[in-house]
Amino acid sequence: MGKQYAVIGLGRFGSSIAKELVNLGNEVLGIDIDEEAVDELSDDLTHAVVADATDEEVLKSLGLRNFDCAIVAIGDDIQSSIMVALVLKDMGVKTVVAKALSELHGKVLDKIGVDRVVYPERDMGVRVAHQLVSPNLLDYIEISKEYTIAELSVPQALSGKSLKELDPRAKYGCSIVAIHKQDGVIIAPASTDVIHEKDVMVIIGTNAQIEEFESEVIR
The missing domain is CATH 3.30.70.1450 (Regulator of K+ conductance, C-terminal domain)
Structure with a gap:
């Protein structure tokens, strides 16, 4: 049985992860504030929605607490990345993975309890x-x-x-x-x-x- 993943941020990194998770037999919810990015992946993912992931009520309404893993793949907005990761941890998501843009960004994500920090460019x-x-x-x-x-x-x-x-x-x-x-x-x-x-x-x-x-x- 596949697992349920949520990928927040559907840029190059997030969309690549999301599509590969689907290829591996999992259910994937893609979330991005950019309607165009969501439209591009709507046929490839299990679900894809336009939403502001920094809003805790939005994430709760999407049922992210019940997902096996949430991946924060937000591109250049470090503040949004940290806020979303913090909300996910507070919601009790089982596993939170987040992309870091720098060592300092990664340290902050570690401090707020992110389960795994990845540095794709590095x-x-x-x-x-x-x-x-x-x-x-x-x-x-x-x-x-x-x-x-x-x-x-x-x-x-x-x-x-x-x-x-x-x-x-x-x-x-x-x-x-x-x-x-x-x-x-x-x-x-x-x-x-x-x-x-x-x-x-x-x-x-x-x-x-x-x-x-x-x-x-x-x-």
């Missing part, structure tokens, strides 16, 4: 920078302040090696948690599993551990 910039510097790096996601998940393509030089030969956990402290192969994905691979050129290794570790593994083994 995070995408970090990911692109890592990909530019490391040609074998396909993706890079920080899962906490300390740990990162990275996808690294296997170069020709490592083709035919087993994970036991690489032994990244003992040598570098990071772990290969999955291997994408042409015929499927190996989850929690064994030490006897062998990698081949163009396989993709999914690695978890600290930034320093993954960088060391990549610089000494992949390049």
Whole structure:
């Protein structure tokens, strides 16, 4: 069974999240004060309404308290973003996620109890920078302040090696948690599993551990 999500702010970030949540089988209510933005998504979302989300009575009338998650994706208006997030928390919405435009904005959202603060522009910039510097790096996601998940393509030089030969956990402290192969994905691979050129290794570790593994083994 899908969940119920409300996305407040239907700009590029909000509309992208809203449409993907629908694609994943969820019910999505889109809310924006801009009638044109709502009209553009009315056929893609479960419901889309024109409303001022800074008005607590409006949010109550839309039944947001009963939603599984509300995403505050308001664009450039930091004050409105904070006000909406505060109202949602006061209403008792189960999970509130909010987009932050700056570190200071994010700190305020944290202080008022937002469950998850996302920094799409900053995070995408970090990911692109890592990909530019490391040609074998396909993706890079920080899962906490300390740990990162990275996808690294296997170069020709490592083709035919087993994970036991690489032994990244003992040598570098990071772990290969999955291997994408042409015929499927190996989850929690064994030490006897062998990698081949163009396989993709999914690695978890600290930034320093993954960088060391990549610089000494992949390049």
